[in-house]
Amino acid sequence: xxxxxxIKAPEVFNLELTLDCGQAxxxxxxxxxxMCGVIGNTLYKIKQENGELSFNCxxxxxDSVLRDYLDFDRDYKTLTESFFADEHxxxxxxxxxxxxxxxxxxxxxxxxxxxxxxxxxxRIKGIIKRLxxxxxxxxxxxxYSFPDAERLCGCTVEDLAPLRSGFRAKYIIDAAEKVASxxxxxxxxxxxxxxxxxxxxxxxxxxxxxxxxxxxxxGFGKDEAFPEDVWVKRIMAELYPxxxxxxxxxxxxIAQQYLFHWRRNSESFK
DNA sequence: AGCCAGGACAAGT
DNA sequence: ACTTGTCATGGC
Numbered sequence: 001x002x003x004x005x006x007i008k009a010p011e012v013f014n015l016e017l018t019l020d021c022g023q024a025x026x027x028x029x030x031x032x033x034x035m036c037g038v039i040g041n042t043l044y045k046i047k048q049e050n051g052e053l054s055f056n057c058x059x060x061x062x063d064s065v066l067r068d069y070l071d072f073d074r075d076y077k078t079l080t081e082s083f084f085a086d087e088h089x090x091x092x093x094x095x096x097x098x099x100x101x102x103x104x105x106x107x108x109x110x111x112x113x114x115x116x117x118x119x120x121x122x123r124i125k126g127i128i129k130r131l132x133x134x135x136x137x138x139x140x141x142x143x144y145s146f147p148d149a150e151r152l153c154g155c156t157v158e159d160l161a162p163l164r165s166g167f168r169a170k171y172i173i174d175a176a177e178k179v180a181s182x183x184x185x186x187x188x189x190x191x192x193x194x195x196x197x198x199x200x201x202x203x204x205x206x207x208x209x210x211x212x213x214x215x216x217x218x219g220f221g222k223d224e225a226f227p228e229d230v231w232v233k234r235i236m237a238e239l240y241p242x243x244x245x246x247x248x249x250x251x252x253x254i255a256q257q258y259l260f261h262w263r264r265n266s267e268s269f270k
Numbered sequence: 271a272g273c274c275a276g277g278a279c280a281a282g283t
Numbered sequence: 284a285c286t287t288g289t290c291a292t293g294g295c
Contacts, residue, residue: 117277118275121294122294167278209277
């Protein structure tokens with residue numbers, strides 16, 4: 001008998017949208033409609049149906065891993081309603097209700113967003129998939145862990161050639177070396193103010209402001225981190241020439257996720 | 271076929 | 284301090 005745990009879904013929660021809105025790159029939907037992905041060394045299958053969430057694990061594992069990963073205990077209803085003070089955010093949130101910010105593992109987040117630079121999402125997913133298949137461990141048939149920094153810091157650019165990551169290969173290696181050696185200290189980034197993380201992460205070659213902000217938001221849970229990619233820059237130029245509205249203060253990163261997805265996908269921009 | 275992609279870097283003003 | 288060309292690769 002396979003393990004299963006069910007729980008009532010929060011009122012504001014869209015699993016599929018959250019796992020496929022450009023913050024994580026490895027989740028796939030299977031033939032039963034369950035979202036499947038690897039966290040650490042475990043394959044998780046999550047399904048949202050009729051206001052309920054089901055997981056292929058026990059309650060203890062849900063509490064120790066997925067509760068935090070899915071940002072389960074944050075009150076998104078109250079938070080997003082506070083965004084309604086701004087008309088554009090109200091439109092974005094209303095159209096794509098239920099997007100949440102994931103709390104992913106820092107190294108995977110950093111590495112993934114290094115790969116993301118000047119790249120498109122389908123191709124980012126392909127490179128990351130090849131990275132895991134080439135250097136991760138096969139934890140179940142066809143499913144691989146994300147290779148840790150220690151595993152990658154011994155690699156050369158030629159070793160990474162099968163990924164077809166282009167000029168980013170050397171950046172991945174520099175990140176692996178600085179993280180594995182502790183020159184970039186994840187524990188200290190985690191426990192420090194966001195300004196420390198901003199300075200620390202850009203010591204890595206290939207990590208600029210945008211990649212650093214993504215890592216701080218999705219990997220270190222810094223809600224105020226504000227990644228400005230080409231889409232968010234468009235939004236800022238078009239709708240917020242004087243900066244983000246006051247109602248997002250302290251949660252700019254979360255507001256950013258709605259704006260990013262809205263600007264890319266809404267029919268109202270086509 | 272050509273433009274663009276969840277950018278960063280180096281060289282040039 | 285700001286602007287511009289360049290970097291691999293391939294999706295659309």
